[in-house]
Amino acid sequence: xxxxxxxxxxxGLVAGGEALVRGASGLALLAKITPAxxxxxxxxxxxSTPELVVSIQSATRGNVGISIGNVVGSNIFNIGMIxxxxxxxxxxxxxxxxxxxxxxxxxxAALQLHLLSRDGILxxxxxxxxxxxxxxxxxxxxxxxxxxxGDGSPEEGDLATASFGRHGIAAVGLNVFAILLGIGLLALxxxxxxxxxxxxxxxxxxxxxxxxxxxxxxxxSTPELVTSLVAARRGQADIAIGNVVGSNIFNVLGIAGATAVMVPLSIPDAILAxxxxxxxxxxxxxxxxxHSGRRINRVEGLALVGGFLVYVSVLIRSVI
Numbered sequence: 001x002x003x004x005x006x007x008x009x010x011x012g013l014v015a016g017g018e019a020l021v022r023g024a025s026g027l028a029l030l031a032k033i034t035p036a037x038x039x040x041x042x043x044x045x046x047x048s049t050p051e052l053v054v055s056i057q058s059a060t061r062g063n064v065g066i067s068i069g070n071v072v073g074s075n076i077f078n079i080g081m082i083x084x085x086x087x088x089x090x091x092x093x094x095x096x097x098x099x100x101x102x103x104x105x106x107x108x109a110a111l112q113l114h115l116l117s118r119d120g121i122l123x124x125x126x127x128x129x130x131x132x133x134x135x136x137x138x139x140x141x142x143x144x145x146x147x148x149x150g151d152g153s154p155e156e157g158d159l160a161t162a163s164f165g166r167h168g169i170a171a172v173g174l175n176v177f178a179i180l181l182g183i184g185l186l187a188l189x190x191x192x193x194x195x196x197x198x199x200x201x202x203x204x205x206x207x208x209x210x211x212x213x214x215x216x217x218x219x220x221s222t223p224e225l226v227t228s229l230v231a232a233r234r235g236q237a238d239i240a241i242g243n244v245v246g247s248n249i250f251n252v253l254g255i256a257g258a259t260a261v262m263v264p265l266s267i268p269d270a271i272l273a274x275x276x277x278x279x280x281x282x283x284x285x286x287x288x289x290x291h292s293g294r295r296i297n298r299v300e301g302l303a304l305v306g307g308f309l310v311y312v313s314v315l316i317r318s319v320i
Contacts, residue, residue, distance in 0.1 A: 005196030010222070012189025017226035020046055020182025025236055026175040033142075039231070039242025040102060040141050040249075046183040047227050047243060048250040050190030050220040055255050058212070059263040066198075068122075068265050069212025070220060071256045072275045075110065075248045076213075077221045079282040080308025082228050082244050087301030090232040092241055094290045097144075102245045103290065105137055107283045109252040114276045117267045127260025134253035186223035194219040209268050210315055213275055221247075248283070270318070278311050 020043060028038040051074050058066040086092060112133070116126045197215040224247050231239035259265060285307070289300045296304075 002196040002199045005192045005199075009189040009191070009193030009196065009219075012185045012192065013222050013226045014189075016182045016185030016187075016189055017223065017230045018182070019178045019185060020223075020227055021230045021234060021236065021239060023175045023178025023180075023182060025231075025234070025239060027172065027179065030172055030175065034238065037141055037144070037242070039236075039239035040246035041138055042179060043227060043231075043239055043243045044246025044250050045254070046179065047186060047223040048247050048255060049183055049187045050194070050223060051251055052255045052258065053187060053191065054194055054216060054220050055259045056262060058216075059259050059265060063212075064266050065207065065209035065268050065271075066212035066216055067259055068256065068267055068271060069209050069275070070216045071113075071251045071259075072271055072279050073213035073217025074221045074224075074251050075279045076275070076282050076308065076311060077217050078224055078244045078248055078251075079286055080304050080311065081218070082221065082225045083241075083286065083296060084301045084304030084308065085225065086228045086232050086240055087296040088298050088305070089229065090237070091298060091301075092232065092296045093237045094241065094294045094296065095238055098241055098245065099287075099290060101141070101144075102242070102249070103283075103287060106245050106248045107280075107287075109133070109249050110276075110280045110283045113252045113256060114280060117272060117276065120267050120269075120272070122256065122260040122265040122267060124261050124264055127257045127264075130253045130257030131261065134250065134257065137249060137253070186227075190220050190223055193222060209270055210318070213271075214312065214315060274314070274318075282307070 024038045024043045024046075027042070028034060051070055055067045055070050058064070058070065083092070109130075112130070113122075116122055116130075194216050197219050198211060202211065224243055228240040228243050231237070231243065256265070286296070286304070289296050289304075
């Protein structure tokens with residue numbers, strides 16, 4: 001039964017990734033907002049929906065290790081596996097705003113989580129602070145996208161594709177529907193995938209912290225992987241990069257923040273001593289990769305995947 005859940009979940013993720021990227025890129029063209037901004041906001045928030053659902057459900061059920069491990073593990077997985085695998089298949093071009101704005105915010109969010117968690121708890125006030133920072137970031141990104149980068153007019157062929165052959169409100173409505181359908185399929189697919197994977201892992205007697213950092217984190221991050229691969233294949237490298245960076249920002253500021261507001265989170269010692277540092281290190285190490293040649297190439301993608309595998313081996317050794 002668990003393997004059936006995993007198979008159905010994967011199918012939902014693939015379909016959801018296609019719908020979300022199609023709708024988001026179409027809406028960006030119609031609204032004259034760059035795809036990078038959409039990747040950082042709509043796509044990132046949509047693909048982070050599974051992490052939000054799993055983290056809140058886990059925290060309310062007392063599985064705090066899964067809740068916070070999901071956030072930290074997802075960020076490590078996003079950088080190591082998603083950026084790595086996507087760059088191996090299709091080298092990713094980096095826009096200047098990624099280096100000037102999005103990467104610094106992602107790194108600051110990771111450091112913020114570390115600093116606020118040092119006392120072993122993330123309380124409601126600290127969660128509210130994280131949520132406020134997310135709202136400010138999204139508002140600024142949208143404002144920049146509209147006032148600075150949104151002056152270009154889309155090509156006629158691109159506009160026809162984006163509008164699904166319709167005009168005006170109907171075209172916008174179809175793209176919004178595609179986005180909502182994609183988010184729904186991603187949430188459903190990742191929920192089924194995680195449920196099947198967790199059932200298998202718990203049957204093997206693995207702790208909830210390790211399950212949260214590995215299986216749950218990888219499962220809830222699968223929408224980001226699928227969406228980034230679909231975006232890169234469609235030539236939307238800015239959505240692929242924005243999706244990963246934006247999701248990491250949403251995971252820390254939005255998901256950890258919202259979960260802590262609802263249920264104050266006790267941070268396991270293992271996460272404080274080991275995993276948060278891996279998350280910060282992963283956030284730092286991609287800067288020279290993005291800065292050199294303004295792209296993440298295949299060799300750098302292999303290095304990211306290799307680093308993630310080293311991290312997984314460290315986790316496995318900790319439970320053997």
